[in-house]
Amino acid sequence: MAARRKSAPARKGRGKAATPRPAKRPARQAVAAEPAASPLDACACVADLEIIARRKLPQGVYDYYAGGAEDEQTLDANREAFRRVFLRPRALVGVARVDTATTVLGAPVSLPVLIAPVAYQRMADPEGEVATACAAAAAGTLMIVSTIATASIEEIAGAAPGPRWFQLYMAPERALSEDLIARAEAAGYQGICLTVDTPMLGRRERDVRNRFAPTGMVLRNFEGDLARMPRTRMGSGFAVGASRLLDPSITWDSVRWMRGVTRLPIIVKGVIAAADVELALDAGVSAIVVSNHGGRQLDGCEPALAALPHVVEAAAGRVEIYVDGGVRRGSDVVKALALGARAVLIGRPVVWGLAAGGQAGVACVLEMLRSELAMAMALCGCPTIASIERELVVEPWAARATPQRA
Numbered sequence: 001m002a003a004r005r006k007s008a009p010a011r012k013g014r015g016k017a018a019t020p021r022p023a024k025r026p027a028r029q030a031v032a033a034e035p036a037a038s039p040l041d042a043c044a045c046v047a048d049l050e051i052i053a054r055r056k057l058p059q060g061v062y063d064y065y066a067g068g069a070e071d072e073q074t075l076d077a078n079r080e081a082f083r084r085v086f087l088r089p090r091a092l093v094g095v096a097r098v099d100t101a102t103t104v105l106g107a108p109v110s111l112p113v114l115i116a117p118v119a120y121q122r123m124a125d126p127e128g129e130v131a132t133a134c135a136a137a138a139a140g141t142l143m144i145v146s147t148i149a150t151a152s153i154e155e156i157a158g159a160a161p162g163p164r165w166f167q168l169y170m171a172p173e174r175a176l177s178e179d180l181i182a183r184a185e186a187a188g189y190q191g192i193c194l195t196v197d198t199p200m201l202g203r204r205e206r207d208v209r210n211r212f213a214p215t216g217m218v219l220r221n222f223e224g225d226l227a228r229m230p231r232t233r234m235g236s237g238f239a240v241g242a243s244r245l246l247d248p249s250i251t252w253d254s255v256r257w258m259r260g261v262t263r264l265p266i267i268v269k270g271v272i273a274a275a276d277v278e279l280a281l282d283a284g285v286s287a288i289v290v291s292n293h294g295g296r297q298l299d300g301c302e303p304a305l306a307a308l309p310h311v312v313e314a315a316a317g318r319v320e321i322y323v324d325g326g327v328r329r330g331s332d333v334v335k336a337l338a339l340g341a342r343a344v345l346i347g348r349p350v351v352w353g354l355a356a357g358g359q360a361g362v363a364c365v366l367e368m369l370r371s372e373l374a375m376a377m378a379l380c381g382c383p384t385i386a387s388i389e390r391e392l393v394v395e396p397w398a399a400r401a402t403p404q405r406a
């Protein structure tokens with residue numbers, strides 16, 4: 001859903017003649033800012049970057065990035081969930097120094113905000129995933145590279161230092177998946193992130209209406225037919241093309257198969273039910289991303305933030321838990337960490353940054369979230385990531401009880 005603000009940043013003039021300057025300026029105009037050199041300079045928050053991105057991108061591309069499945073209930077609910085959680089700050093803790101650094105699976109990151117796997121980044125900017133990788137490395141955070149990236153595993157690895165994980169959609173032909181895993185391993189990726197909420201593609205109705213088909217784009221991890229999406233007479237060409245890369249018969253045995261073909265840690269992305277935690281652990285995963293794919297898969301799915309505490313409880317500290325879906329503010333990061341996440345992932349904000357200003361735009365998003373996070377931590381009385389505790393949040397779901405059968 002598009003962010004709406006009353007005052008958009010750096011809007012272009014409407015071509016009217018300039019209003020004559022008054023002989024003497026009123027005092028309050030003396031502090032008026034110089035025009036911003038770059039549209040990014042006029043942005044105060046992630047929502048401002050989305051406004052610029054929306055203006056720059058063709059409608060079909062914007063809708064592909066922004067949209068969710070069906071009625072977009074889950075897309076909206078992800079964001080709404082953060083609004084429903086409130087913070088209960090502690091006073092007079094001493095926050096002259098605030099440190100946002102942490103680790104994910106042992107890799108140091110300068111803030112607990114990781115780059116989610118997002119497909120087709122070259123539609124937002126000609127440098128696409130390479131620009132994102134450079135911005136992530138400069139900011140000191142980890143990027144997860146999509147299977148359906150428009151830059152190859154190796155190209156991204158060569159462009160910037162890590163840390164980096166490779167996101168896998170399990171293909172119907174295991175040999176294809178095995179090859180991608182081996183390539184990621186050889187290119188120095190430090191984890192394989194298997195997406196488990198996509199045995200088939202959710203129905204994204206904006207793409208259906210737009211007959212969305214990114215035919216000019218090449219999926220650089222593939223060759224031949226698989227590298228390009230078909231144009232269809234009706235519906236989403238993207239959905240038809242992506243379906244060729246997804247195995248609907250995938251089960252936890254498929255994760256065990258992966259465990260046998262790679263020495264890298266496996267992170268499963270797309271768990272919502274606490275009941276799946278034990279199965280994931282049995283299959284040998286090292287971390288779990290609580291996610292509903294940013295509302296792009298099962299519409300009506302529980303918001304990721306609401307599912308998080310239950311997954312955290314089931315995991316009982318045995319694996320790291322991350323969450324994504326609707327993170328747009330530093331205070332959202334604090335809420336997620338207080339509910340037990342080790343880190344959050346951001347998806348669309350990265351694309352808005354890319355479209356608004358390429359690598360500098362992604363850097364801008366990460367810096368905004370870093371400074372908002374540091375501010376929220378300070379105002380909560382949390383000088384370190386370790387000091388963000390459960391008591392910090394007033395949780396609207398705390399009263400949720402499991403219904404008892406008579």
Ligand SMILES: Cc1cc2nc3c(=O)[nH]c(=O)nc-3n(C[C@H](O)[C@H](O)[C@H](O)COP(=O)(O)O)c2cc1C
Pocket residue numbers: 064065066078116117118119146147148167195269291292293294295296324325326327345346347348349
């Ligand atoms: C345009 C777009 C493309 C995405 N592509 C992938 C993908 O290739 N693989 C994947 O596992 N998740 C993909 N996702 C889901 C994200 O990894 C992430 O779960 C989601 O964007 C988080 O929600 P947010 O956008 O509200 O931050 C995509 C999301 C978007 C918006």
